[in-house]
Amino acid sequence: MATREKGLINPIFMLILAFLCSHALYSSSVAATNTIRIGDEVNATSNLVSENGNFTLGLFTVSSPNSSYFGIWYTNDVQRRKVWVANPNSPITSSSGVLTIDSTGTLKITSGGNTIMLLSAQNGTANATATLEDSGNFVLIDGVQRTLWQSFDHPTNTLLPGMKLGYNLTSGQNWTLTSWLSDYIPASGAFTLTLESDGESAQLVIHQRGELYWTSGPWSNHNFMYTSELISPLNTYQYNLHLFSSGDWKYFTYDAVDASLGILELSSNGQILDGANNLAVSDYDFCYGLGLGGCVNKVLPGCRSQRNWFQEMSANFPGALSSYDFNSSLSLSDCMERCWNDCNCVGFANANNGTGCILWSGNIEFQIDNRGDALKYVLAPGKPSKGKTWIWAVVAIAIFLCLLTLGALWYKRIKKSRIEGEERKRQKENLLALTASDSLNHVNDVENNGRKGHDLNTFSFASIAAATNNFADENKLGEGGFGPVYKYTQ
Incomplete structure (x- = not known):
């Protein structure tokens, strides 16, 4: 009897082992592939990697608040900066998020069986596939290679080489960048970057909460007036800038020259950063409304002058009066605006994870904190000496x-x-x-030599x-x- 039971156990054990091995092989193949098909999933244990390994698409988590997002990053970027986020304003409250193509050919994000976000329209095609390309573009196509949806048409805060910034009046497509709320939270922030045209000339424009903040100046000789550092030979990364237009469409794009991390990022502070985190446009952390380097000229508060600015430093304000606003929709630039327009304010910082505001006011002194964990922006009397010195x-x-x-x-x-x-x-x-x-x-x-003269x-x-x-x-x-x-x- 025991011999018979042993004989039955062996085939069952072998079947279980074969299933586990095949499942492991399948999971590893999904993790290493660049394409998903109907029913396939990308989750916390599997990623997509482009064919030549340039880009990775996967799930990442923000610790505070505990939220997850699907994003794309350069595979060799040690900082793993996200160049695209699928669900910036629809976070997943756990690590159970799934990116998949359902039976109708719709690309979507789910969690616990519930739909979090539809990325593409419900196309009703049964043979759709989604591929992460070496350009960083995530493309959904049907069986005849027709593009149904692509991430390049839905940029977040970063412009990659080959991406467009502009508009197509015929299709109604607008390509714009929107900053993150903070360096840690990809929700929509205070700034947008667009291409605007008056019909003949075009320029890049940054708006802050809908108000004009910065302009690049007109396009001339393959560059904008205030983006010269993008093509500077002294820059770590150099770019070739291009402006294309025809009839109802116009867009700006670029290609990187010998750059493995081609990035133009609209930061949460309204700066444009390149792949080395260098300032590609503005000299300073904020514009201050002084009309410098493309910054829009604004009427200064009566208590501020053109020599005032906020210097980032590690400092404390012992015994100072402080006010808190834990509104999670406030970015650092919102805090700066509040402090700049408050004549009693001498410093500010974020309250939590890059959001909310703490303002310090009064005739006070600050103490340097060399630990580096008390970063604040402190009102300084003179212009900074960084940037384009x-x-x-x-x-x-x-x-x-x-x-x-x-x-x-x-x-x-x-x-x-x-x-x-x-x-x-x-x-x-x-x-x-x-x-x-x-x-x-x-x-x-x-002198007479004795002869007659x-x-x-x-x-x-x-x-x-x-x-x-x-x-x-x-x-x-x-x-x-x-x-x-x-x-x-x-």
């Missing part, structure tokens, strides 16, 4: 060299004029010596050279037995 240094050196060159040329010209003047004076003196009777030397004035005049060699224009050929009359004969010229 090197540009001013180059300009100053160029001006100095220009003045030095002009000074050298001026000195050379003055010296030449003085030499020529002295030469002309010497020639006049020699000519005067040749023509003035009182300057001629009679041969009889020569002669009625001849003597002249210096310099006066004769001056009178004949240095024995010029045009003054030569001919030659005799005693040599060439020259005529005198006044």
Whole structure:
């Protein structure tokens, strides 16, 4: 009996083992693939990786609040900055999120069997597939390779090489960037980046809460007026910028030059950052309404001047008055606006995970905190010396060299004029010596050698050279037995 039971157990054990192995192989194949089909899933234990490994699509979690999102990032980016988020305003409150294609060919996000978000329309196609391409584009296609939906048409806060920023009036498509609420929370923040055109020229425009904040200046010579650092040879990453238009559509795009992390990110502070986190546009953390570098000029509060700004530093305000607002929809830029417009405010910071506001006010002093865990923005009296300081240094050196060159040329010209003047004076003196009777030397004035004098005049060699224009050929009359004969010229 025992022998028979053992014989039954072995086939059952083998079936279970085979199922587990096949399931493991299937899971690993999903994790390593770049494509999902109807019924396939991307979840907390599986990712999509583009064919050449450039990009990864997967589930990531924000610890506070405990929310999950599906996003795309450069595979080799150690910071794992998300270049696209599928559900920025529809977080999953657990790690049970699933990205899948249902039986109708619809790409969607679910959690616990409940639909969180539909990414594509319900197309009713039974053979749809979604592929993560090496460009970073996540594309849903049908059986005849027709594009049903793509992530490049729904950008979040980052423009990748090849993505568009602009509009198509015929299709109604608008490509815009929207900043994150904070560096940690991908929900829509305070800033949007768009391409605007008056028909002939075009420029990039940033709005803050719907109000004009920054403009790039008009497009000219393959660049915008205030985006020169994007093509600067001194930048870690360099870009070729392009502007295309035809009829009802116009868009801006770019390609990266030898850059493995081609990124143009609209940060939660309204800055445009490149792949090295360098400021690609603005010098400072905020615009302040001072009209510098494309920032829109605004009327300053009566208590602020063009020399005021907020400096990020690790500091504390012992005994200071503070006010808190834990509104999770407030970004750091909202806190800055509140403090900037409050004449009693001397510093601000976020209240929690990059959201909410803490404001400090009063005539107080701050203490430096070298631990680095008390970052705040403190009102400073003068302009910062960061950003494009090197540009001013180059300009100053160029001006100095220009003045030095002009000074050298001026000195050379003055010296030449003085030499020529002295030469002309010497020639006049020699000519005067040749023509003035009182300057001629009679041969009889020569020391008496015991012989009878002669009625001849003597002249210096310099006066004769001056009178004949240095024995010029045009003054030569001919030659005799005693040599060439020259005529005198006044």
